[in-house]
Amino acid sequence: MINKKIFKDKYFWIISSLIVVITFFHYSNLMAEWEIHIFYRKLYYIPIILSSFRYRLKGGLISSIIVSILYAPHLSIFRTGISITLLNQYLEIALFLTIGFITGKLVELDYEKQKSLENKVIEITKLQNYTKNIVDSINSGVLSTDPNFIITSINKEVEKIFGEKDLEGVNITRILKDKNIIDILNQAKIQKIHFSDIKTEIKVGDEEKYLALTISPLFNILDKVQGLVIIIQDKSREKYLEAQTVRTDRLVAIGELASGIAHEIRNPMGIIKTISQTLKEEKGDKDLVEGLEIIIKEVDRANKVIDGLLNFARPIENEMKEISLSELLKEVVLITDKYLSKQNISMELNINEDTNIIADKEKLKQVFINIIFNGVQSMSSGGTITINTEIIDNGVNISFIDTGIGIKKENLEKIFNPFFTTKEKGVGLGLSVSHRIIQDHNGYITIDSTESKGTQIDIYLPMS
The missing domain is CATH 3.30.450.20 (PAS domain)
Known part of the structure; x- marks a missing residue:
């Protein structure tokens, strides 16, 4: 069956045209000198070789057979008995066929080698890609x-x-x-x-x-x-988790120590406050009463620190329930909205996808509000606090981003330590307690900060 594509190939028409033109000259100039016909006969090699290079062995054989058939009548026209000239003509037909076969065969072998080489290149490329995919994975x-x-x-x-x-x-x-x-x-x-x-x-x-x-x-x-x-x-993640473990162990030790100290201090502080209140009621001396009021206020302030220590050391048992994270964040935004407005600070809440978590709602609310207030205190000239949520690794990540003054690099490692604070009137227990609460929820909290640019606090909590 003839391949229809061959008729669209310009080389097919060039080769066919050459054969037709050479044959035409042969038979239209029958009375010309014999040397002219020898010249025309030699021209037949051009389409045979062209066909061999273009269509390989099949092309070389077909073109040489067609040329031989077209040239054969010429033999009978000029046949004058057995002679060297006649033998040369028969030999020429044999050469047509031989040249067509040999040239086509050589081109066919070269084509097969090229095809084999191309297949090997493809195999090597596939192997390289496969190896690269393995290494990339x-x-x-x-x-x-x-x-x-x-x-x-x-x-x-x-x-x-x-x-x-x-x-x-x-x-x-x-x-x-x-x-x-x-x-x-x-x-x-x-x-x-x-x-x-x-x-x-x-x-x-x-x-x-x-x-x-x-x-x-x-x-x-x-x-x-x-x-x-x-x-x-x-190993950055492992290094961070290792630091988290060390920090947790340190906080546990500090918590146990703080609990003991708090109990030891609370009793004498209670006695001091009771005596001060009694003296205040009994004595009428104005200066003494003012002094006793100062003592009572300072005792109350110390008691707040002690309460914070006790909450950090032995937090109240969590009331774990399934809650909507988006609803909790909206409540937090509503609670802090007026305070932020007074401080010329705007709030942006971006909830990627609502999700339910098992958590103590009030404890988490305490953590979120504490983080927001810390951000507000770092933006004395106003700014923006952005809250983003994103579901990752079977949990949800809540990011609190402020545009405040940031935290010094050397302070980042100490930020969760009890009593560490950069505020003049701060106690330094807010983030320690927040860290403990998040840990009790099987989550973790991280801080990334750049001075004069702001702070980002990420809290990861597992989903229910």
Whole structure:
């Protein structure tokens, strides 16, 4: 069955035209000199070779057979018995067929080799893509370097860790500047040693990251080192959780100590207040009465601190119920709205998706209001507090973002410690108690702050 596509190929018409034109000259100039016909006969090789190159073996054979058939009548016209000329003509037909076969066969073999090469290239490309997909799917950064520590390949996790995409062609010492790491890279290359769990810190923008590296020499087929393979694990989250654990242990110890101290102090403070009130009622001396009033006020203030200590050390049992987070946040906004308006502060509440959580509503309300008031106190000239919610990892993240003065970097680690405060009249128990409440809800609280730009407090709570 003839392929219809061939009729759309311009080379088919060129080859056909050449055969027709050459044949026409042969038969239209029968009386011409024999040398002219020899010339025309030689021209037949052009379409045969063209057909072989274009259509390979099939094209070479078909075109040579067609040429032979078209040329055959010419033999009978000029046949004058057996002669060298006649033998040359028969030999020419044999050459048509031979040239068509040989040229077509060679082109066919070349085509098959090219096709085989293309298939191998496709297979290699597929294998490379498959390998890259595997490496990109690994939850660790994987990169390779040449002997000069120039990065030759990376996976997506490396881009994510370092916050850059175009790292190929970059010297690794540009992103890993720790001198100890550079020494280890040289040792791995020169001594062919494998290193694992190498700790280092890097800074990506304003964020500090803690990394664990596994460094191995990369060998070629001659067992010579042609570079390094480095596996990078971002341990920032584990580092944070470790700090959370240490902080929790410290808070528990402080809480137990605070509880004991609070009980020991409360009794004598109660006695002092009782005696002061009795003396105030009995004595009429104005100066003495004023002094006794000061003592009573200070005792009351001290009692508030003691109550805070006791709440921190042994909080009241939570009344856990299923509640709507969006309704709780709307209540908090309603409660704080007038206070914020007086301070020239606007509030934005963005609830991504309503969700229910198991929680003590009043305790969470206490936490949220405390965080909002802290934000207000950091914005003496007005500003904005934004509350965002987002569902992540089978839980919900509530972000409180203010545009205040921010927190100094050296204070961020101390912010949850009891009695740590940067306020003149602050006690320093608000965030400690808030941390304890969120922890009792199986959640966690984090703070990120930049001086003069503002603070973001994130609270993660599991969904019901």
